[in-house]
Amino acid sequence: MAEAVRAASIARRYYLQGATKLEIAEEFGLSRFKVARILDAAREDGLIRVEFDMPAPVDPILGDDLRAAYGLERALVLERATSRGPRTELRRRIGALAARLLTEIATDRDVIGLSWARSVNVMTELIDTLPRCPIVQLCGVQAGMDMRDRSVETVSRLAGVSGGAAYPIFAPLVLPDSRTTEILRRQPGIAETFSQFGNLTKAVVSIGAWEAGESTVYDALSQAERDAISKRGAKAEVAARLYDAEGNPLSTGLAHHVLAISAEDLHRVPEVIALGYSPPKAEAVDAVLRSGMVSTLITDAETAALTLELATRRPLQPRPRRGQ
């Protein structure tokens, strides 16, 4: 106990008051080596707990582990205590985190892309200030989604908040055939939006799992096409683009009848913020993170833990994002 008390004193001087080990050694009449060993031992024995006062309900440890495991720029993990509750509540919290992050990191030189997803919509609703920058819709509107919340206007709304230009896509995400898709893509407004994809500096997307209820695209297809895509190994969907378990983009027939940014264009965006929450999506999150496309992941604690397990279980070849 006497040891522990002394160790605590030393730790406080060192960690909190920033004293040098040499100073501490003199104060306590020890050699600096002894001080170093006491501190190391205290850390290893768990005598010292370093905790973090986060300004948001995020779990810094899970976040940091995810960041390190997948080579992300950062990961915001909704802390466990706040991860409970119905899915809509979880979505609201995830959206709030994303809103806060985007508000914080957006500058007036950004070009911001938004994919279609309920969580992204929640995010836009929670943003009330944003630098003057263009807002670009990354994919068509999912017909199956609830339109009553005026989600079609999300891009315009956010552009209104920002004061920048809006590049919406007033067309469905999934179309019956490639011909219709091509025609729509060449439509004046839509073509203009597509032309912005090369200028994007930030994108907010949602991660879907390739199973019922975990991807609005999945839910919109025929059972035949769902199965065909499943057979190709699709595990995850981002902006109607598919990825296998290793994070490789899959080119399937789907690619030709959706109105959405291409996987390549999305990969080229310097900052991709991906929202992927709720445990059933863990595998999909793992897959998308393996693609190296994501710079920031926003998820909940439970999904984070599951995803981390997947990361540990299967070796992860370092595939760093550009500029990291």
Next chain:
Amino acid sequence: MAEAVRAASIARRYYLQGATKLEIAEEFGLSRFKVARILDAAREDGLIRVEFDMPAPVDPILGDDLRAAYGLERALVLERATSRGPRTELRRRIGALAARLLTEIATDRDVIGLSWARSVNVMTELIDTLPRCPIVQLCGVQAGMDMRDRSVETVSRLAGVSGGAAYPIFAPLVLPDSRTTEILRRQPGIAETFSQFGNLTKAVVSIGAWEAGESTVYDALSQAERDAISKRGAKAEVAARLYDAEGNPLSTGLAHHVLAISAEDLHRVPEVIALGYSPPKAEAVDAVLRSGMVSTLITDAETAALTLELATRRPLQPRPRRGQ
């Protein structure tokens, strides 16, 4: 928030995983200076909290502050949550801390002195193992104290546990006059005990305040003598020796009719463990600590906080203990 998350990641890598700032800088693509600044800022902003898992119910922060303020070797402060309750309960907890400390730091080369006090008695009752070392009674028995708990035998009991020699004083602490005192001091058993005072390596004493109910010696004197001593500026009493508010030993008439170790001999003991608990004793604790005699203080959280205030209020000339 993005900043905070990054800072937390960095702090975790640095503090918990022991990474060097250079490594962290490379990982995060920052300069090592930036990393240092982030860590400094995180500390200053209170983003990082260092907590301690103490193996005893002690408050490491109050203890460390007391230690630093008075130049002690250490201070054990009973944590606030456990400082509540009736005085006997508090005494039991303080005694338990002292028992644990003494058990831990005693070696077979020690000569241990005990002053008379209820808290010291509680301590001895809670000690069940001790290296083989002599136990020396530092002062006579306070007649007013409750004898039913066989406290007179404390020294013998502890010597029994230790297996070492016992040097008791079977005589009252306060005597009617100096002549009786001198005669008793020369009595065979008592003289032998007094001759051990020069060999003491550790002493456990209690701090009394010079007011009713806060010092058994005070309570044992006539009102006339109490007042006379008060007028001399006495604030604290340790082993029937008196100290003024500055921690200077006072020589009063009392010195000549008590059977106890002299202030000088007590000062010479390398390790003096002082028990001073309950808020009314804060001033006395402050006074005794100013004497530079104490190496270890054991107190409760409330008293510790009050004493700290006194230390801050009145400048404290550095008067370090020997060998520190």
Next chain:
DNA sequence: CCTACTCCTGCTCATATGAGCACTATAGCA
């Protein structure tokens, strides 16, 4: 009594780090 062993300590030297400075970029303002 020695020997081998472990544990603990503090040393050397290469490396990491901090204090203070100089430089750049941006902003506010005349």
Next chain:
DNA sequence: TGCTATAGTGCTCATATGAGCAGGAGTAGG
């Protein structure tokens, strides 16, 4: 436009620090 203020950055060099090692104290076993 140019000026100053301010904040942020990364440099130099003296200092602090860690890894690994060597010596000493204690100890169990021969």
